[in-house]
Amino acid sequence: MTILKVSGLSKSFGGNDVIRGIDLDVAKGERIAVLGASGSGKSTLLRCLNFMEMPDAGTITLDGKVVGRREAELTLVRQRIGMVFQQFNLFPHMTALGNVMEGLRTVRRMNKADAQARAERELARVGLADKAAHYPAHLSGGQKQRVAIARALAMDPELLLFDEPTSALDPELVGEVLGVIRSLAEEGRTMLLVTHELGFAYHVATRVIFLADGTIHEQGTPDEVLKHPKKERTQAFLARHKEFSL
Amino acid sequence: MAYQWDFTPVFANADLLAQGLVNTLKVTGASLACGLVLGLGFALMRLSRQRLVSWPAGFVIEVFRTTPPLVQLFWFFFALPLIAGIEMTPLLAAVVTFSIQSAAFFAEVFRAGIVSVERGQWDGARAIGMTHGQALRRIVLPQAVKRMIPAFMERAIELMKTTTLVATIAYTDLLFAANEIAQKTFRPLETFTVAALIYFVVITAFSLLARQLERHLAVSGESTVH
Amino acid sequence: MHQWDFASVLDNTDALAVGALGTLRIFAICLVAGLSFGLVVGLGRYSQRRVFYWPATAFVEFFRNTPVLVQIIWFYFALPILMPFSISPLAAASLGISLNSAAFSAEIYRGGIQSIDRGQWDGARALGMSFLQAMRRIILPQALKRMTPALTNRAIEIFKMSTLASAVAYVELLQQAKLIASLNFNPIEAYTAVAVIFFVFLWPLVQLTYVLERRLARDE
Numbered sequence: 001m002t003i004l005k006v007s008g009l010s011k012s013f014g015g016n017d018v019i020r021g022i023d024l025d026v027a028k029g030e031r032i033a034v035l036g037a038s039g040s041g042k043s044t045l046l047r048c049l050n051f052m053e054m055p056d057a058g059t060i061t062l063d064g065k066v067v068g069r070r071e072a073e074l075t076l077v078r079q080r081i082g083m084v085f086q087q088f089n090l091f092p093h094m095t096a097l098g099n100v101m102e103g104l105r106t107v108r109r110m111n112k113a114d115a116q117a118r119a120e121r122e123l124a125r126v127g128l129a130d131k132a133a134h135y136p137a138h139l140s141g142g143q144k145q146r147v148a149i150a151r152a153l154a155m156d157p158e159l160l161l162f163d164e165p166t167s168a169l170d171p172e173l174v175g176e177v178l179g180v181i182r183s184l185a186e187e188g189r190t191m192l193l194v195t196h197e198l199g200f201a202y203h204v205a206t207r208v209i210f211l212a213d214g215t216i217h218e219q220g221t222p223d224e225v226l227k228h229p230k231k232e233r234t235q236a237f238l239a240r241h242k243e244f245s246l
Numbered sequence: 247m248a249y250q251w252d253f254t255p256v257f258a259n260a261d262l263l264a265q266g267l268v269n270t271l272k273v274t275g276a277s278l279a280c281g282l283v284l285g286l287g288f289a290l291m292r293l294s295r296q297r298l299v300s301w302p303a304g305f306v307i308e309v310f311r312t313t314p315p316l317v318q319l320f321w322f323f324f325a326l327p328l329i330a331g332i333e334m335t336p337l338l339a340a341v342v343t344f345s346i347q348s349a350a351f352f353a354e355v356f357r358a359g360i361v362s363v364e365r366g367q368w369d370g371a372r373a374i375g376m377t378h379g380q381a382l383r384r385i386v387l388p389q390a391v392k393r394m395i396p397a398f399m400e401r402a403i404e405l406m407k408t409t410t411l412v413a414t415i416a417y418t419d420l421l422f423a424a425n426e427i428a429q430k431t432f433r434p435l436e437t438f439t440v441a442a443l444i445y446f447v448v449i450t451a452f453s454l455l456a457r458q459l460e461r462h463l464a465v466s467g468e469s470t471v472h
Numbered sequence: 473m474h475q476w477d478f479a480s481v482l483d484n485t486d487a488l489a490v491g492a493l494g495t496l497r498i499f500a501i502c503l504v505a506g507l508s509f510g511l512v513v514g515l516g517r518y519s520q521r522r523v524f525y526w527p528a529t530a531f532v533e534f535f536r537n538t539p540v541l542v543q544i545i546w547f548y549f550a551l552p553i554l555m556p557f558s559i560s561p562l563a564a565a566s567l568g569i570s571l572n573s574a575a576f577s578a579e580i581y582r583g584g585i586q587s588i589d590r591g592q593w594d595g596a597r598a599l600g601m602s603f604l605q606a607m608r609r610i611i612l613p614q615a616l617k618r619m620t621p622a623l624t625n626r627a628i629e630i631f632k633m634s635t636l637a638s639a640v641a642y643v644e645l646l647q648q649a650k651l652i653a654s655l656n657f658n659p660i661e662a663y664t665a666v667a668v669i670f671f672v673f674l675w676p677l678v679q680l681t682y683v684l685e686r687r688l689a690r691d692e
Binding site for chain 2: 087088089106107
């Protein structure tokens with residue numbers, strides 16, 4: 001069952017075409033890894049899906065309904081499509097619990113007790129029940145990213161977008177975040193993941209997309225794309241990532 | 247023959263000085279409150295991508311930053327009532343002038359503060375479905391305001407000094423009260439010296455408070471904007 | 473609806489010209505006196521010798537923490553009592569504005585000098601320069617560049633403060649506007665006209681500070 005359908009998506013910044021007519025269907029339960037060199041448009045593609053960037057052309061269809069451009073519509077879409085950022089973007093003036101509660105309270109207008117119970121559950125799920133009262137400044141990078149994941153999960157998203165969630169982390173902290181994402185995968189969550197962790201993509205993704213020059217250059221199962229790439233540019237990209245061990 | 251200082255006539259009129267000080271604080275407080283609200287409005291207008299919205303705010307800010315406060319005060323007190331056909335009291339003229347004037351400065355402080363909040367904070371807020379207004383109110387402004395506090399305090403102190411201009415349109419602030427006492431008692435030296443000292447004590451107290459607050463913010467690791 | 477009548481203001485161009493000259497004169501006096509005395513006070517604030525530091529600090533604190541209008545009034549009405557001579561409106565206003573500006577610019581100078589890397593002092597001293605030589609030849613030229621935007625801002629403030637001289641009846645633009653307004657019953661046009669004149673004088677200066685600030689931000 002297709003939950004998200006992208007067609008003819010294009011986006012340019014100041015005359016520079018970053019995304020050039022991408023078509024993409026995302027089915028429920030799919031876990032899509034998006035790969036590509038820097039500047040290939042990975043992050044922009046992701047940011048267009050929940051309208052963090054306004055696409056210049058193309059449509060995005062969510063549950064059979066084309067998404068319009070009115071703010072009220074976009075905020076609803078963003079509640080249904082969660083996003084986790086490279087730089088976490090936690091709110092520094094709120095505790096970990098406050099960060100997770102914020103969407104429930106301000107956007108969903110949930111009462112305080114329910115929001116708190118829900119937020120505590122989400123923090124426990126990412127293994128941070130004991131850090132609820134901590135401010136972001138007192139959390140490690142890995143803990144921050146797990147709070148950010150809990151914040152996205154609290155909104156019950158049908159689709160999760162991860163924009164290089166481990167790229168800003170010290171190497172020894174990458175594992176804990178990937179562990180959380182893996183457990184979400186095991187729950188059968190639908191997700192799109194921009195990442196440089198090729199090994200992780202190979203084991204967790206159900207489909208791999210390789211982007212180049214703002215278009216889908218090659219896509220298929222992890223085996224097809226990562227082990228037996230057909231296109232030259234995909235091969236060149238994989239060759240450059242020597243740390244890639246399957 | 248050395249001058250014989252005599253402060254007793256000044257102290258005999260202490261109640262008038264006290265009333266003047268209260269009025270000074272009243273004008274300062276009212277202008278500060280209105281200026282903050284108006285300044286936030288100007289800042290949001292300035293940040294708008296709609297030129298029809300951002301340009302008028304920019305124009306008002308420029309005009310009020312580039313003309314002398316006393317000229318503004320005279321304009322609002324003597325000229326505006328004739329144009330608008332309204333009654334204008336000295337107090338109202340002062341509060342209107344100083345509110346818009348502080349708003350013009352606060353607008354820049356607000357704008358700098360809002361711009362200083364990283365883009366990622368807007369992203370984070372929008373990603374959980376917040377509207378622009380919710381993101382501004384819940385996420386961006388609380389962080390921005392904390393960084394703006396020193397600039398606000400500095401401006402508030404400047405404002406209190408500027409309010410002495412109301413004495414020129416005969417509003418009984420501390421300076422005007424001192425002038426009345428000086429004329430009544432023929433003791434301008436003592437009266438104006440006492441008035442200057444009162445200003446000094448009140449303003450110094452405020453700036454010490456401001457410095458304390460700034461140090462407190464510095465300790466908590468917050469950067470500030472000016 | 474108000475009938476605008478700027479002809480009555482234009483008839484008094486000569487009075488406004490006298491006012492403009494008065495404004496420029498007091499501006500020039502206070503700019504030179506304020507910024508140069510400010511440098512002396514600023515050096516005092518920078519000094520580690522108490523005889524220089526404490527008086528300079530007391531001066532800065534006092535003049536920054538009292539309203540400039542109160543200072544002008546004090547110099548005009550109170551000071552003559554202690555002096556064997558009378559004090560003109562120009563002298564009283566210039567004293568108030570200059571001392572006030574000196575106090576504010578002193579902090580600009582001090583901050584600018586402090587911002588220069590200690591290595592510059594070392595380099596100058598290693599060549600055998602005295603403190604004053606190092607200050608004049610090496611430190612101040614670099615510090616002045618950083619201080620230019622703030623000092624230009626001070627100049628703008630001095631220009632605006634010059635209107636306060638009208639409180640002691642010194643003949644400057646605002647004082648002349650008062651005169652024109654009372655003679656012709658046209659306060660709207662008279663005050664609008666001086667507001668425009670001030671804007672025309674100050675707008676280029678304000679734009680200059682923006683340019684200087686941007687240039688400094690780029691260079692550093």
